Amino acid sequence: MATTTQNSAFKAGVLAGLPFLLVGVPFAVLFGVVATEAGLNIAQTIGFSFLVIAGASQFTAIQLLSENAPVFIVIAAALAVNLRMAMYSASLQPHLGAASFRQRALVAYLNVDASYALGMQRFEDEPDWSVNDKFLFFCGTMLFMFPLWVIGTWVGAIAGDVLPEALDLDFAMPIMFLALTAPMVKTLAHLGAAVTSVIGALLLAFLPSGIGLLIAAVLAMAVGAEIERRRA
Amino acid sequence: MSYPPSSIWLIILVMGVGTYLIRFSFLGLIGNRKMPDWVLRHLRYTPVAILPGLVAPLVMWPEATGGEPDPIRLAAAAVTLGVAWWWKNLLAGAAAGAATLAGLLWISAAL
Secondary structure: OHHHHHHHHHHHHHHHHHHHHHHHHHHHHHHHHHHHHHOOOHHHHHHHHHHOOOHHHHHHHHHHHHOOOOHHHHHHHHHHHHOHHHHHHHHHHHHHOOOOHHHHHHHHHOOOHHHHHHHHHHHHHOOOOOHHHHHHHHHHHOOOHHHHHHHHHHHHHHHOOOOOOOOOOOOHHHHHHHHHHHHHOOOHHHHHHHHHHHHHHHHOOOOOOOHHHHHHHHHHHHHHHHHHHHHO | OOOOHHHHHHHHHHHHHHHHHHHHHHHHHHOOOOOOHHHHHHHOOHHHHHHHHHHHHHHHOOHHHOOOOOHHHHHHHHHHHHHHHHOOOHHHHHHHHHHHHHHHHHHHHHO
């Protein structure tokens, strides 16, 4: 019985992750194209996708590299874009903190926007899931995404010039994440947090990449928590 | 771009290790200890506090129009949100949003 549940949690994760391949794979190919066009060799380009696995920060780094920014600035800006993942890590802790050290180490490696958001959404809908179910679901979402992220980068790196510019997927990312986030807005507190996040991120967009989003997110979490506290 | 290969690899390695440590941080170090209620109350709102802000600038100032607000993409975003929220369904929302985007782009090209 336990095995059946575990299998189903893993399969549920794999299934939930499939739609995100439509966004992730072209994004990976695009990164391969952009990085090699900026002057990186194939090993370096793949190294980025394999070791960093965070598209937005990878693009940030390439952009700054092509502007010949100092090494320190490239690293600082790219890491700032990823600071939001510290919050992902913290909010996964109540669900996966009881997992073994190895499991947590693997979750940390695979913790990207899509796996995090899919995981959090499902964990809230399945309060009966064990820690192991949650771990397997989380890994399931990345079963295809992770290898295809690396392979897609490689394809983009070797095929850069051949691929048409018409990979018109600029808006696929926003649509996928809006569709993922909207069902999570279940209470007034969620709505307050989401609206604060949007307004804050837009007003603070002039700050260096990633910083405005972090400030907006902290404010939005405070608004959500405060509404919950007052209505409790 | 003018960097020696060693600088590029340094950037890749530091970004990789740094990003990993960011992801590992709370999950790895706090482990199974219970966090205080007020912290948990804030953390419950993390997804809805970050993801909307992550995409809001991409919706308001889309790359495809050079950062100019675009009624077509705003409409596609609104339809995505509305459908995904009403039916509590990611795929329905994404399909409706993509169809809206494709349809309106096609109409505006035909006009």
